[in-house]
Amino acid sequence: MRIAILGGDGYCGWATALHLSNRGHEIAIIDNFLRRQWDFELGVQTLTPIRPLPERLAVWQQLTGRVIEPFIGDVTDYDFLASMISEFRPEAIVHFAEQRSAPYSMIDRKHAVSTQVNNVVGTLNLLFAIRELAPDCHIVKLGTMGEYGTPNIDIEEGFITIEHNGRKDTLPFPKQPGSFYHLSKVHDSHNITFACKIWGLRATDLNQGVVYGTLTDEVDMDEALINRFDYDEVFGTVLNRFCAQAAIGLPLSVYGKGGQTRGFLDIRDTVRCIELVCINPASRGEFRVFNQFTEQFSVLELAKLVQMISREMGVHVEIDHLPDPRVEAETHYYNAKHSRLADLGLEPHLLSDALVNSLINVALRYRDRIDPAMFAPQVNWRAGRNRRRTTSMLGRDLALAKEPLSSSIS
C-alpha cells in the first residue's frame, strides 16, 4: 500500500515508517521537525542520539534497498499538505503529526493555545484535503486513551450503548480529558466523526495508551536508525523515565500515590497495530475507534517493577512519591476494553522483565547524556510552569546537578 506517515520523524512515527517500509509498503514521511524544535525550546534531548532525517533515510536505503520519500512541511499549511497528497497519492494516511505532550500543553496559555490550534487545524486540513483530493484514502488517526479520563464505569472502544428512560441509543463514549493536549485529541475525534458522517470519509481513531520501549526490529538494524527515548518530565513517558532514573541511581519519581492506572503498550505493538489497521481499512463513511494498548498498569506497579529489575542488575533504587503536579485521581477504578485490534490479529508483546532490563541497558549505554535536572516536574496543572528554571539557566543547572552524582549502575 501507499502510506503517508504524518509526523514520521517522531517517536512513534519513525518506528512505524520503518516497519511499514520493511513490510513492503511504499512510505512517505511528512514532517516539519517541530518535535526536534521543542527539544531546543525546553533545553532537553532524547537519551538516544537520533540522526537527522536525511541521514536516517539514506542508511535505511543502504541497508534495505527501500526508499522512503520525505515531504518536509507543516500539515497546518494546507497547500503543502494538498500538494503532498496530489503527488504521493496515499491509500492511507497515518496522522502522528500533533503536539503530544500533556505537560507541554500545560506550561502556560501560549502552549495550550498552540497545542490546540496545531492539532485541530492540522486535522481539519487533513479532512478537507482528503475530501477534495483523495476521498477513498483511509485516515488512521492517533488519539489517546487519555481522552476517556478515569470514569467509574468500564471504558468501551469509542462508543457506548446507553439505556435511558426506556429508550436506547449507541453514542460516543463520554470524554473527560485531563490536559489541554488530551482535550485537543477529543476535539479531533469529534471533527473526524463529523467528516466521516457528512462526506463519507473513512477513518480509524486509535486511542493509544502510553508507549514504552525504543527498539523495533527495524530500528535495531543500525545505530543510525535509533529512535527517540524521551525521559524528561515534559516529553518522557513514565516507564522510559523510570529506566533512565534507575540507570543513574536516582529515585524513581512517582507522582502522588501512584495508583494512576493507564493502558500501556510496547512500541513494537504500536507499529504492528498501525499495519493491521492500514490493511483492514474502515469502510466509506465509517468512523471506527480502537483502544490501542495491551495491558493496564498503575504507575506504582511500574516503579516497583523497575526497582526489582534494577536490583537484579545489582543496583538499589528508591521510589520517591512526589506531590502530583497534575490534577487527577491518584486511585480510581479503571477497566478499559481493547479487543478490536486483537480481533484484527495483534499478538501483543507483554511487558516482560527482559524488556525492562533491555530498556535500562539502553539508558546505561547513553547514561552520559542523561541530565538529572530534566526529571523534576516543573509543569504544574494548577499553576503552569515553575518559572525558577528557565532555558537560559539550563546549562548551569546541568553542570551543578551532575557534579555530586556518583553512578551506581555499571
Place this chain on the structure above:
Amino acid sequence: MRIAILGGDGYCGWATALHLSNRGHEIAIIDNFLRRQWDFELGVQTLTPIRPLPERLAVWQQLTGRVIEPFIGDVTDYDFLASMISEFRPEAIVHFAEQRSAPYSMIDRKHAVSTQVNNVVGTLNLLFAIRELAPDCHIVKLGTMGEYGTPNIDIEEGFITIEHNGRKDTLPFPKQPGSFYHLSKVHDSHNITFACKIWGLRATDLNQGVVYGTLTDEVDMDEALINRFDYDEVFGTVLNRFCAQAAIGLPLSVYGKGGQTRGFLDIRDTVRCIELVCINPASRGEFRVFNQFTEQFSVLELAKLVQMISREMGVHVEIDHLPDPRVEAETHYYNAKHSRLADLGLEPHLLSDALVNSLINVALRYRDRIDPAMFAPQVNWRAGRNRRRTTSMLGRDLALAKEPLSSSIS
C-alpha cells in the same frame, strides 16, 4: 453587578447588554464588529437598520441615563482581553463573542478553520485571563442545543448518569454536533469543564436553542436601539426567515421533510435567562450546564404557524420543501430537558400567534430591505458553498431578483 458582555454588539449580546443595564447592572460591551464584517463578506444585511455602536450607546444613555462602557477589540487578542478585565473588573463575563452560524462554518475549509480557531482560542484566552486576573469571576458561556445532535434518548442538561456492566457514573452527555460551528462549541464545553476542574473557576454553559424575535422592552424604546433581524440563509434563524419570506409573499423554505425538531426561545427569554444565571452564579470549581430554551418545534410546525398567521393577515404563502442542504435526520425522536432555568425563576414567553404577527409586521416595516436572493441555501454540508453566487455578482442578482416581485402583504 459588574457584567462584561463579550460580543455585545451582536444579536443576543445587544439585547442582553441593554436588559442588564436597564436592570441596574454595570455593563461593559466588548466587541470587534466581526459580525458586521461578515455581513459585508457575504453581501447580506440585517432586515432592521442597526446603528453603529457609539450611536446606540449614546441614545441609550440619553434615554435612561445609564452608561454602557465599550471596549473595542478581539477576545482572541489576549492582551486586549486581559486589559479589559483589569480595568473593568467584571464579576461575571457573558461570552457571546463567537462565530455562531452553522452554514458559515460549512462554506469551505477556511471558514471551518476560522470558526474553530476563533471560538476555541477566544474561550481559552478567557479561561486563562480569568485564572490570572479574576479567579472569582463567573463565566457565562453561550453554548448551543446543537451540541447534543438528535440522539434517540432524552437529552439531559449537560450530564447523564450511566449504568454499565454493574457500575454507575455521571458523565458528560455524549455530543453529536452537526456542523463545524457546533463542533467548536463542543470543544469549548470540554475546555471549560477542564478549567473549572483544575483551577476552580466557576462557569455556566448555556446550551441555547434557536432564538427568535427582535424586540425586548429595552430595544423597543427607540428605533436607534433596534436589534438585528437576520433572515439570510447563513445567519438567519428559521422563524425570522419564514416571517421575512411571508412579508414579501415568497414560499416558506423548509429544508427536506421539516421534521427537524429543535428547542426554541424568544429573545426576551434569552436576556432574562442571562440575568438569572448572573445573579445565581455557579460555585467555585463548578461547571453547570443549563439547556436554555422554552419549547420544542419542528421546522414544519413553524412554517405552518407562519402560514396560518399570514393567512389571518390576508396573505396566502406556500410552503416549499427544498432538498435539505444539511446532513441531518429529517425526522427523529427529540425530547430535551430544560428545567434548570425554570427552577431559577424563568417565566417563559411561549410562542404566540401575536408574536408571529408582530414579527411579520417588523418584516413588513422593513420589506424594502429584503433581498429575496438571500433566502436560497447556497451552503451545502456535503459540497460547501455553491460558487455560482459570488459577492461581485450580488448587486446584479439583487436587481434582477427584485424586479418581478409584486408584494402581496400590505
